[in-house]
Amino acid sequence: MKLSDKDIKILSGVSQVAAVFTLIVAVTMILGLIQLKVVNPLDSPSLALIKEQYDRDPSEKNIAEEVRAMDLLARRAYFSSRWQVETGSYLLIAGALIFVLTRRLIAGSEKPEPAFASEKPDIISQKKKYRVYLISAATIITVIAIISSFVLRGSLPETGVKIREAGQNTKEVKNAGTDALMAGSTNFPFFRGEGSRGIAGGTGYPVEWNGNDGKNIKWKIPVPGHGKNSPVIWGNKLFLTGIRAGTLEVYCIDKIKGEIIWTASASDFPGASKEIPDSDPEAGMAVPTAAVNGEVVCAIFGNGNLVCFDFDGKRLWAKNIGVPKSAYGYAASLLIYDKILIVQYDSDAKIAIKGFDLSSGDQKWETPRTGRPVWASPVLASLDGQTQVIINGNPNVSSYDPETGAELWSQPGLSGDVAPSPAVNSRFVYVVTDYAKLMALKPGKTGSEVWSDNTFTPDASSPVANDQFLFLTTGAGDAACYNAEKGDTLWSHVFDNPFYASPIICDDKLWMLDRSGIMYVASASGKFTLLAESPLGESSDSSPAFSDGRIYLRGKDNLYCIAKD
């Protein structure tokens, strides 16, 4: 068919328009696809903001409606983008079809003209050329393959080699970590010791005692007030808190002689709350453990009374930080970092982390937290070269800068009634709660869950970890040991009674105190070896304290000092 010049011109124009159209559609689709791949509709900042508002105040129905509406909007926008890409594929095919047809029509009007070179090709030189081309192509491909084999191998570790390297790395980390997790032998300043990490220093602790016949019981004194908090120690002074006849009290005890040096009230300062908020009947008002440094001791109680005394019992400051109200009462213990007292505040109305000036009591910072109240305590850890306060929250595990209160990172954690405090070692953070699971998290903004297991889940007792093992005891009477790095269960053992007190690692041993007051001492290793079983003769839910070869246990009514005779 011989088309007229005019027809060819028109067809040519149409084909050019179709070509441009096809290219534009293709580029738009590619960009659309990239967007679809990269953008998650539910990551919209406005949606996240409104969700955050909802988390702070779940009772607000309008916000809930707004969340639903925005969620729907985000999803619609996403599916609309998908629809656009799908429609684009039809347009793309249509554009290509028009282009092909018009070009075919134009080409069809031209009779193929045979064209040949004036001289016949020289077969010898032609073959020579082909050989050169083929060898060059093979060389290029081989070079690319060799380079790839090295480059790709570098980024994708090979099984055997890397496992050996990993072993070396682990050793290095372990050495570094052991230093970071070392604890002093005298001071036991917070709930579960230094940093609240559950690791105590010193050696020569007795493993056998009997509260009934007095074996290895150095002294025993009644604690004036009721409380579930644990002893904290600095130098020769041991501190406890309790409630006696409606008065909240702090006790300073001579750890050698077993005498109460002074008792101070935490109920009689101006602005003190007299309110006794609802709490678990077993727990009461004096669940949080006090915190001590070489100069002051601070304590907090279930009604939000926060007090600070010097070592002579002189009140330095006191204030009420708001009466916390939650299902089981207030439970978070205190931490001291440098000159700052760290308070994890959990109430149905508000959850936050606060920093107070240790000498004046002035609030230096407050960082609101999202989620629901928990009954766990904060932990002070050194991770990635930075000191951090870690909170096992619901639903996030979060980390804060103890100096400024700034949130360092937050990762999805657990839900439900979260009471066990986190465990940390030099690499991971471990969180657990009953009816949920045990999780090992790689800390940091880019961190995530490393492993998890739901076989053994404590409801009150906190886990403890070193770089090799993670130990925990549960409300069902189980004790278990995990490979801290991989999460494999190395051993488990069922004891007769449940555990509320948190296990402590000290002197290469694992110290587990059950609710009946029996201390089980096992080797802190990957193999279960029970070394001793020592009854206190009194029930206990408080965690033990270790100092200078002596173990301090708070029973239901008495404080015990256990040392070798």
Next chain:
Amino acid sequence: MANKIFLFRNNFRVLKKYIPYLLVAVFLIWHSVIFAQERQQQQRFPRPEFESGYQTPTHQLLNQRGPMWEYADVAVLIAALSLTSWFAIKKRSRKGILWMSVFSLAYFGFYRQGCICSVGSVQNISLALFNNNYSVPLSAILFFIIPLIFALLYGRVFCAGVCPLGAIQELTGFRPVRIHKSVEAVLASIPFIYLGLSVLFAATQSQFIICRYDPFVGIFRLNAPFTMIIFGVLLLVAGIFVNRPYCRYLCPYGALQNIFSRFSGKHLTITPAECTNCRLCEECCPYDAILPSDDLKKTEPKEITRKRFILYLVLIPIMTIAGAILLYNLSPALSAVNSNVRLAREIRLEKEKGVPALSKSAAAFKESGKTEEQLFSEESVILGRFRKGTPWVGMFLGLSLGAGLFSMTIRKTRTEYKPDQGKCFSCGKCFEYCPIESKISK
């Protein structure tokens, strides 16, 4: 009136030329409309996640296509191959081959939606050969073998008019641009590499890459990943100028056809009678698949020819061994194609270097309760398979290269212009350039 009839007849004769293209356009539009209607019904809000414990009913899958239909496909394949061979060799009809392309595109492409296809069957066969647990469907075996038998008998008639991938490109390639021979040499080696890797990945139960990266299945089905639809359309547009780009520079089954066709007993010829060496067809093949006549008048000193012959003969085993070593060395990198190996490496990187494993498969693995030891041992098993398979693939590639180079040292007397039996797609484009053909037709 007579004038009008003449004009109509004249126009019809002209239009007849475009009927195959118009038919393809109609197929595509009809197919798109049907598909769009189905799709419209699927455009619903995604299934909600019920918290009330409501159990979503199990998805009902459509019944599989009956085995009789599979045999019908095989029968259609044999019929199409036979007809195309007849058109290419006996009838010498470019038009007939073109119509076969339209039929194959309609049947194997749009109707059967590109599956089953001989190109992809390479993987089924490879998987079956190295895995006792996989039972390869008989139809897949037949789709793999029959076109190769036809290639041995009549050349690449499958590529000419039966393969839907070839057909769609054949119909859109009409403005050929000749590629420089050096570029052609590099690109023409890719199908062999692609073939080797496809067999390796299928045999190690890692991936069916031919199906995954089939550029035209997206057009046949209109529900493939959009990236593949874009790739397919762009390849078609490029194919207007660089004809049959997929067949020439990618198709792994084409590499097999290339090898088998070299030994074909009866291949398409450019001229129906004795070649007059008029050279009119010399530049007409868009695939550079015409070998000129060689009367051996101009020769090299025998010593040089003999030395080169020996050198390239010795190079064959050297290249074969080098290929085996090279590919063996690449096995850890190549094994990353396997999803389990990638997952294991992701998990290991997280454990060793703290790089978070955020992929969906990592999340699924963590939820699955499967232990890391299991995963790592699977990785080792797969890596072991790669270590076994890669030397063979390397040997095949080295041998192909060595044999290809060696064949260039051999010179035979050729009195006529004839197709390069390995490269020739038997498309019949060269027929109309032959003056003898024109003379016989008239």
